[in-house]
Amino acid sequence: MKYAYYPGCSLESTAREYDLSVRAVCSSLGIELTELADWSCCGASSGHSTNRWLAHALAGRNLALAERAGLDIAVACPSCYVRLRTTYQEMKDNPQQQEELVNLIGMPYEVKYSTRHLLDIIVNDIGPEELKKRVVKPLKALKVACYYGCYLVRPPDVVAFDDPENPESMDMLLDTLGAEVRDWSGKVDCCGGSLSLSKREIACRLVAEITEMAQRAGAQAIVTACPLCHSNLEMRQTAGRQNKLPIFYFTELIGLAIGLDKTRSWFKKHMISPLNLLASHGL
C-alpha cells in the first residue's frame, strides 16, 4: 500500500498535529507514504473563486507530479481532496481540455492516477477488523460526535466514498476504537471555514450551531478529518470558557487507541486542550 502523500499547506502550519498523527498512524498501519516531491498549494477556494483554469492548473501541477512518480495521491485535507479530484474528474470526462491543462502547467499529464482521502484508505483498505486487533487502549466511554463537513462527501459525483447526507465511515472507525459514538444531525453541515478569516461573524454563528448540536447529542468532543474545520471549530467557539468542546483529528484518536507514543505532543498543540477530558477517561 504505497501512496504519494500530499500534506497540503495547513498540515505544515495550523494543522501540524494532523500531519504528525497521519504519518505516525500510517507508518504503524503499514500504509507507505512518500511525500510528493515539491508539491504546491492546490489553490483551495480562492483558486476556483477567481478563475476556473487557475484552479485546474494549481491542482493539475500536483496531479502531474504524482503521475511522474507513478503513484496515486493520498491526501489528508478534504479541501485539497476535492480540488485534486475535481480537476482529475473534469480532465477524465473532457479529454479535449487535457491539452489546455498540459499547456498551462507546462508538464505532461495523462489523467492516470487518482487521489484518495486517508479516511477512505484507512476505513476501506485497512478495515475495522484489522484496526480492532491493534487497539490496546480502547477509548472507553469517550462520547464523540463524528463531523464530516463538506468536502469529504460533496459533491458526491466527484469525491464521495461515503453517503453524502448520512456518512458513517468515521462513526464506524471510532466505534472500532471503543469510543461511544453519538448519532447527530450535524455530520455534514458546513462550519463556514472558508469565511473564518473574512466573515468572522458568519463562521462564529455556524460553529456555535454545530458545537451546540453536538453537545445536545451528548458528545464531549467532536472528531474531524479536516484541518480547516478543525481550526475553525477551535478558533470560532465563542461559548464560555468552561464548556468549550475539544476537537480531535480522527488520526489522533487512532494513534491514542493503538498505543502510539508522542500522542500528548499532538494534543498539546490544540487551541482547546483535550488533556483534561482525556485524563478524566484515564487516557
Add this chain to the structure above:
Amino acid sequence: MPYFDKNGQTTYDANFYQQVKAASGTNIDRCYQCLTCSLGCPVTFAMDYLPNQLVRMVQLGLKQPTLTSATIWICADCEACATRCPNDVEILRLMDALREIAQQEGIRGKEKTVAAFHQAFLASIKRWGRQHELSMLLQLKFKTADFFSDIALGIKMLLKGKLKLLPPRFGDLRGVRAIFQRIEKRITGGERA
C-alpha cells in the same frame, strides 16, 4: 427585483445570461425554482438574494444587481445546494463564474473582505508556491485596514507552532509563477473555455 432603475432605464443585459452559462458550464435553464438550494444553504441569513433568486436573476439578465450582490461572496462553497438540486444545476459553479466575471470586470461588490482574502491567498501561492499563513494574514490586514482582530489568537498560534515565521521551502517557484503568468495571459487574451 428591479427591472428598471430609478430613472426608468432597463437594467438587464441581454448577453449576461449566455456569458454566465458559458463561464459556469452548468445548465441553469433546468432550474424550476423549487427552492431546495436555498432551504439547505447554511448562510442565507447573511445573503441579500437567495441562491434560487440569483439563478432567476441570471436567467433574466440582471447583470448589475447580480454581480454587485453580497450573495456571490457570502456563499461558503459548501456544495449542499448542488448536491441536493433535483435538476443538477451546479450552483457553486454558477457562483464561481459570477465571482470570476465580477473580478475580471473590476466590479467592487458589497463584500470586499472576502475578495481581498482570495487575493491575499493567491498572492501567497504566487510568491511562495505554498501558503504562508502569517504573511497572508498580514497582507489581508493591510488590505482591509483591520489590524486588531484575532491578535490574541494569532499570538497563541505562533506560540504553539501553528503559524510559521518563515515561509515554506519550495523548489519549483518558476514553474508555479509560470502558471500564474499563463493564466493572466489567457485572461487578457479574452480566451474562454
